[in-house]
Amino acid sequence: MYHGIISHGLVRPCTSLCRRIELISGHRSPRLLSARPTSAKHSSPFTSSSERKRIDKRDGAGQSEEGSWPEVCDVLVLGGGAVGSSVAYHLQQRARRDLRVVVVEQDPAYTKASTVLSLGGIRQQYTVKENIQLSLYGADFLRNASSLLAVEGEEPPDVQFRPQGYLLLAAEDKVELLRENFRLQVETGAKVQLFTATQLKAKYPWLNVTGIGAGVEGFENEGRFDPWALLSGLRRKATSLGAEYVRGNICGLSKRDQVDGAPAALTSAEILLPCGARRSIAFTRVVLACGAWSGEVAALAGIGAGEGVLAMPLHIYPRKRYVYIVHVPGLPGANTPIFIDTSGTYFKREGLNTHLYTVGKSHTEEQEPSIDDLEIDYDFFENEVWPVLANRVPVFENLKLQGAWAGYYDYHTLDQNPIIGPHPVYANMFIVTGFSGHGAQHAAGAGLATSEYILEGKFSTIDLNRFCFERVLTGEAVREKNVI
Helix, strand or coil: CCCECCCCCCCCCCHHHHHHECCCCCCCCCCCCCCCCCCCCCCCCCCCHHHHHHHHHHCCHHHHCCCCCCCEEEEEEECCCHHHHHHHHHHHHHHHHHCCEEEEECCCCCCCCCCCCCCCEECCCCCCHHHHHHHHHHHHHHHCHHHHCCCCCCCCCCCCCEECCEEEEEEHHHHHHHHHHHHHHHHHCCCEEEEEHHHHHHHCCCCCCCCEEEEEEECCCCEECCHHHHHHHHHHHHHHCCCEEEECEEEEEEEECCECCECCEEEEEEEECCCCCEEEEEEEEEEECCHHHHHHHHHCCCCCCCCHHHHCCCCEEEEEEEEEEEECCCCCHHHCCEEECCCCCEEEECCCCCCEEEEECCCCHHHCCCCCCCCCCHHHHHHHHHHHHHHHCHHHHHCEEEEEEEEEEEEECCCCCCEEEECCCCCCEEEEECCCCCHHHHHHHHHHHHHHHHHHCCCCCCCCHHHCCHHHHHCCCCCCCCCC
16 A cells, blocks of 8 residues: 655645655656655555554554453444444444443554545535435534544544535536436535536636536535544544444354244354454444445355345445546636546545645446555556546646555445445344445444434434345345446
């Protein structure tokens, strides 16, 4: 994994970006900087080793090898990223210390975690009502995170939520679909505005509107945030409320078959510790929040390898995505929205007084790269991303590539929407994964919904029943069209 800093000759970007980029020097073309120096030092996306040590100490990593081990708990959360930590936070926020919650995370430094490596944006422009509702809850949570996640005696977290609307463009033959999505968004409470191509050109003179029929831009509840600050804030608050974090890999799940009318259930998890020892944790309920690796963990319980309903896998797999950092002189900083082209190519300004942008594009099925590592494909940028940007926004023709990173989507192949809710066979197993790139921005709402189902037996604040596992069994996709 590549991490580093930007050349001192450029304006300093936001702290979140500094954690995720790689210093790149040399030339591939007169405008494109891409050759990586052999002397470059790569580290985790944190600002310092002391910060990593504080995290390791606080998460109870030492418990896994020495000291007390949580042999039993009420709720075991598998995965300590933003989604898993949100579940732990919301459970402890409601139940306080009457509920023992343990979170298992294999990498407390989060060097390859999808949360930390995400783009750090939140939008309300979705085509499925539930996603819009999750975003609206998430935006409100980010606005109030400093108080919601405050811990007595410590500095309140700053998730750096900065309003910055998304602008989604539609081709001339897709305008009616855009209008249909726009109407759903407005009906659901989204703050968005529809523009014709002529209006877009007047508002953004630097935009080439050739082939564009219309666009929708958010003017509230959209923007950028620091995903690492959100994750660390959720984790710290959950811990302060009583949640315990342990370090290790999930290597086994024990179950109890259906007997005498009692439903089948999972009973304990086997954890492989960094020292090589194995420990088990018995639980009353378990939450699967392992992101891109959720399918592999589910298989430990026979999901996807059993009979009947258990023959059906989650259909959630890791998919690698690249994010590139470019320097683009000439664009008006404060007036630049987070931009999504008709092709799905995007760019996002980093900071208020900077010419740095994160840019990228999802692969087609035929282009999907290997997930064996997090190596970056710079040819994909030069051949697939840059030409689209330069055509749509001509000033991008003169960009310079400053860095890049790669991360994993927990990609749900059925419909690119998450699975949230109980498993139909294991009544005490709750699934919250498969966000297909939207996990960080929907973590707050997904954690709330999962905690409600665990404690109340139903969704209350946001009705997410359409996201339950049953749709996987029937193949009734709830397809999200605005997947970036």
